[in-house]
Amino acid sequence: MPLLHPRELLAEVPWDVESKVLGGDLSLYVHVPFCVKKCLYCSFPSAPMGPLDEELYVDALCSEITSWAGQLKGRKLFSLYVGGGTPSRLSCPAWKRVFGCLWRFFDPSDLQEVTFEANPESLNISLLKTWMDLCPIPIRLSLGVQSFDDSDLLALGRPHTAKDAKRACDMALSEGLSLSLDIMFRLPNQTIRGFAVTLREAVKSGAEHLSAYELSIEDGTPYHSMNLSFCEDGYVFYRYLQWYLAKKGFLQYEISNFALNGAFRLHNLRYWLGGEFLGVGPGAWSCIGGARYRNASNLKGWARLVALSGKGVDFGEFIPNESRRSERAVLRLRTIWGFRPGLEDKRVAASLSSLCDDLVQLNKDLDGSDVYRLTPRGFRVANRIWEMLLPDC
Ligand code: SF4
Incomplete structure (x- = not known):
């Protein structure tokens, strides 16, 4: 059980x-x-x-x-x-x-x-x-x-x-x-x-x-x-x-x-x-408009960038759709609210279905859609589950 x-x-x-x-x-x-x-x-x-x-x-x-x-x-x-x-x-x-x-x-x-x-x-x-x-x-x-x-x-x-x-x-x-x-x-x-x-x-x-x-x-x-x-x-x-x-x-x-x-x-x-957030100050990350940005982490380096361009960003990238989907699944599975796969999430849903039910529970949401939630034991071994869901990690 x-x-x-x-x-x-x-x-x-x-x-x-x-x-x-x-x-x-x-x-x-x-x-x-x-x-x-x-x-x-x-x-x-x-x-x-x-x-x-x-x-x-x-x-x-x-x-x-x-x-x-x-x-x-x-x-x-x-x-x-x-x-x-x-x-x-x-x-x-x-x-x-x-x-x-x-x-x-x-x-x-x-x-x-x-x-x-x-x-x-x-x-x-x-x-x-x-x-x-x-x-x-x-x-x-x-x-x-x-x-x-x-x-x-x-x-x-x-x-x-x-x-x-x-x-x-x-x-x-x-x-x-x-x-x-x-x-x-x-x-x-x-x-x-x-x-x-x-x-x-x-x-x-x-x-x-x-x-x-x-x-x-x-x-x-x-x-x-x-x-x-x-x-x-x-x-x-x-x-x-x-x-x-x-x-x-x-x-x-x-x-x-x-x-x-x-x-x-x-x-x-x-x-x-998976909401948007803005980070300011040295080393802060932002995720806005489908892209993520990282500020320089060193105080003086960050302040120099801010003086030059108004922002301390030293790295930015648009997040490809496939990575965005896997990351979204992993982030949501960290929570009790769980992950509701859409049509485009077939690979992640198949990986989750292959796990035994003392790691992942498949429930019905209020609107009848499928939702995956990690069990307490799933939380304990989450890093191993992420390796499976994020092929590049
Ligand atoms: S030096 Fe210590 S208190 Fe400061 S951020 Fe690091 S862990 Fe936290």
């Missing part, structure tokens, strides 16, 4: 969220490339902030926003996500300048969601209040906690402690914010027992959304050249994660994301369900 998503949790899924998410106009991602220090495993575009970097960044960011706004005149914002790096590294006056520019050019009257990422060591109450004052709707906070165990945090090279993380959670909740935590698993020397403590603290923290990622060792990071010891297979951690969070009432609505009481992230759903 295949293990299915818990029936009582599935009953909470608003199946019509797709039309809400895709019916919205534009989603905007703002990348902040600064961190207190570089973590040992980090391959993201981020670095400690030099003395003149904040001004260079804000000037270039405002120019890039202005330039895109000229091209996307009349578009309304559906969602805004401020990520990094560490957005809480930027000062309050810098945020006032950025938002002054943003609201001058982008209409927020249809805005459904605003999220700020922050890290525990640099979050403070005046910054939180500034963000809340600058936004026309309540904001959500996504906190980079990663672990509630100080030995894990030390091994990752994170600049905060478990106590800092708890203080930051309490601060956000005392301001009435909706809180999401990022946590990681399969860390060096981490045991299932240690991970269970982190998960228990995450649930106790009052967060209504959790994102959980397995540590991956990337080329060019200090971790890549270190001799690290990992105790257990990532699969075991992931299975525990799914079991424990379901028991606590969190719905796994995406491979790495779990929501309590329907607190889904609409902005991220735009990525997975």
